[in-house]
Amino acid sequence: MKLVFIGLLFLAIESNAQKIALLDTRLKKPVAFTDSFTTTDVFKNLFPVFCTDRDSIIFFTTQMARHIESKNDKQSEIDSFSVGSTMLINKIEFEDHRTYYSLSLKTHTKTMSIYVDILDKIDNKRKAQLSLIEFADYLQNSISY
DSSP, X not given: OHXXXXXXXXXXXXXXXXXXXXXXXXXXXXXXXXXXXXXXXHHTTEEEEEGGGHHHXXXXXXXXXXXXXXXXXXXXXXXXXXXXXXXXXXXXXEETTEEEEEEEEEEEXXXXXXXXXXXXXXXXXXXXXXXXXXXXXXXXXXXXX
C-alpha cells in the first residue's frame, strides 16, 4: 500500500511540473525542452521560457513591433508586462536626438531569475521591428508542446 501511495505522490508531482523551453539566445539552434533550468544552461546561451507563457510573449512582442511604428520618436517610455513566470521590459529612450529601442525578458524559475536582451539599445526603428518579429517567429515556429 505504501508503495502505491509513493507512486501516486510522484505521479502528482510530475504532473505539476511545468515544461520549460530552452531558447538559444542567438535564435540559431532549435529549442530544447526540459523540466528544470540550471546555471550550466546560462553558459550555453540558453534562456528559459515556460511553454505556458509562449503565446502571451509572442503577442506582446508583436504588439511592441507595431507600437514602434506608431511611436513619437521624441518621447521616452518604459513599460513592463508580466506573463506567467516571465516579465517583458520594453524601453524606448530618446537621448542625444536619437531614439533607442530595447526589450528584455526576465524569467523566474524555482532556483533563479535570468535576463536576456532581445533588443539592446537599437537606434534603427526598422531593424528593431525586424528583430522583434524574428524573435516572435522563432518562438512561434520552434515551440510545439
